Amino acid sequence: MSPDDLLADLQIVLKAASTKCDVLDEKFPSKFYEEIPAKIYESYFKFIKNRSNLEGVLRNEDKLALTTINEKFDNKEYIPEQHGIYKLYHDITLVCILLIHYYPQGTKNYYMVDKFYHFATELILRECYKLGMIIDANDDIDSTDTSTNTELDDVIGKDFIKVSMNYKLPLTQTYHIKTKDLDLFSSLISKSNLDKRPHELPNSNFEINNVIPQTNVQEEAPRLGFVAANTSNIPDPTLTPTTMLTNFSHPNWYNLPTTTWLNYDDYKSWAPTLKEDGTVVDSTTRGITWLKKVAYMNILKEKKIVEEKETSEEKLDKEETIIEPANTADTTVAAAITKTTNTPGTADAIETPTNTVNTPNITGSTNNTTTITTDTTTINARKMEGDMGAGAGSETKMLDMTEVNGTKPTPDGIVADNAADKETSGKSGKSKVIKLENLFNWSPSNYLGQDEIESFKNGRQEKLVNETLLKIQNLRKKRVSNRVTKPTEEETQLYHKAKRLMKEIILAKQVSDFFPSLCKSFPIVQATYSGNIPVIRAQHARKRRHRK
Known part of the structure; x- marks a missing residue:
């Protein structure tokens, strides 16, 4: 080459x-x-x-x-x-x-x-x-x-x-810092040998240490006996075991820190509610596990399905709602149902029928007819208006069955009337839905009485505060005289009432200089967990040998 x-x-x-x-x-x-x-x-x-x-x-x-x-x-x-x-x-x-x-x-x-x-x-x-x-x-x-x-x-x-x-290879270096308990070292710093700039330390308290290369590379490697654990305490496998897992300890046997709830009373709307620093299981995982256990997630799914069905039914009912004229509310409708037969005793019951309708035989006679007359003196009509649940604004007209010329209403009319009453009572008596979040966020200080609302309307809230404080003072005197330490329910309610009134009065005055500077740090319950689970070691007592 x-x-x-x-x-x-x-x-x-x-x-x-x-x-x-x-x-x-x-x-x-x-x-x-x-x-x-x-x-x-x-x-x-x-x-x-x-x-x-x-x-x-x-x-x-x-x-x-x-x-x-x-x-x-x-x-x-x-x-x-x-x-x-x-x-x-x-x-x-x-x-x-x-x-x-x-x-x-x-x-x-x-x-x-x-x-x-x-x-x-x-x-x-x-x-x-x-x-x-x-x-x-x-x-x-x-x-x-x-x-x-x-x-x-x-x-x-x-x-x-x-x-x-x-050509030279640079020395490997690490960051070093001294703490109260021990020295801490970082991973290796890969700085180039061509870089003439000073080190960019993450903190002024850090130092740089040079890592010395190994000089015993050519020495013989340690044998397995120096690396493996001491096997002198392991029993012979041919012997039958007497005790199993003597020095074993499971992490579930120890109390590990979990999420801590923080209570700030009236300030919990803006203050943190949970403390999860250093915890093993967070509140979200614990909450989801609990909801799955009580099958609350299935309830939410069924609730969504029911709400979707109700909304679809409401849309259909609104489209099919019949709007009646305005004058129908002022008119009176009367209806009378009488039965005429061929007997001579009933011939003079009705003199001038207006409308005659032939109906099928109900009572068993062949010449039976049903006569409907409009008369306000004999029969009164009643009109019921109400929310029927699915179709709001619809009107239901019921006929009042009374005796006409000594005759009683038919059983069919009574059955129809009772069925209609049951249907209206069942639809109108819909159960109220209670939200779970309202129950969770409820507190005694959130309740408002009618006297409080009227006092703020009339501008006599200060008088109501004085009266409430006097009642608390009298109840406290009676309680102390009887040597009762726990306040009664009435005294507790009055306390929350006075506290609520004074808070609203101060906020209504808008006094800017009243509130001092707030402290941003809150006392919390912090669990200290070092991260190492202690192992219980059995201490075997040695028997002393006595010389004879």
Whole structure:
């Protein structure tokens, strides 16, 4: 393999490796060159400083010639006989220094550029060494033209020494901080060896420690006996077990901290209600488990289905509602149902029938007819209006069945009347729905009496407060005289009433200077859980041997 083929292969490999960091396409000054690899950063700093003004802006920036590593590869500027291998390392190091100082520490691009620098440098060193070995082998075989081979060998050897002497792996470092109990160390800090910036500490109290590499790499590894646990306490498996799980302890045997409810009385509407810091099970998981256990989630699903059915029925009833004329409410409708037969005793019952309708035989006679007359003196009609549940605004007209000329109403009419009454009573007597959230948020101070509302309307709320306080004072005197410590229910209600009235009076006055500065910290019940579950160790008592 010739040196030209080596550089062509390096270009292909480096181009594929720099797809994520674009090192080969980054521009840099084409006229900058430093012989000593350890002084590349300082020389470039002086190079830019000499061409900048006091404000740090480049003078005649347009005239500064720039190039890239890919352009130099295309122009064949990396010639092995003219220290082309070192020039390639020089340009890669310069571009990596520029990008390392451009990206912030700890970013993804920062790590990618540093990784590419190590990969490219180690690749150049390996290929230089292989090329030198090939040239030496060819010199031994063909000793005709040794002058050119020895010169090329010397150039490649010098380039290899320059690169290998400058290439160093940085020491791994960690953050360190001292606490009251013990020292804390962070994970390894991957700072690039090309980065000349100081460390960006997360806190001024942190320190940086260098991790010393292991020096006992070549020592013999420890055997299994030093790594495994002591097996002297394990009984022989051939023996029958007498006790099982002697030193076993389950986490459920210990009281682990869970969610704590906080009670702030009247301030719970805006104050936190739960304390979940350091808990094992949060309130949401516990609440869902409890609701599933009591089948409350199924009740919610059934409630949604019933509500959807009711809304659909209401829409259908609103579409089918019959709107009656306005004058029907003021008119009186009378109806009389009489039965006439062929007997002579009933011939003079009705003199002038207005409408006669022949109906089927009900009583068993062949000449039976039913006569309906409009008469306000014999029969009164009643009209019932009410909400029927599904169809609001509909009217139901019932006929009052009374005796006409000594005749009683038919059984069919009575049955129809009773059925209609049951239907209206069943639909009108709908049960009230109680919301669960109202029961949960209920408190005695949320109840308002009629006297409180009237006192605020009349502007006598202060008088009501004085009367309430006097009642509380009298009840307290009686209680103390009888040596009763617990207040009665009446005294508790009066206390909440006075507290509620005074609160509303103060808020109505809008006194801005009354409230002091509120404290944002609240006392909470905090469970301290160190994170380690103690294990109960059985202490076996040793029997003393007595010498005889």
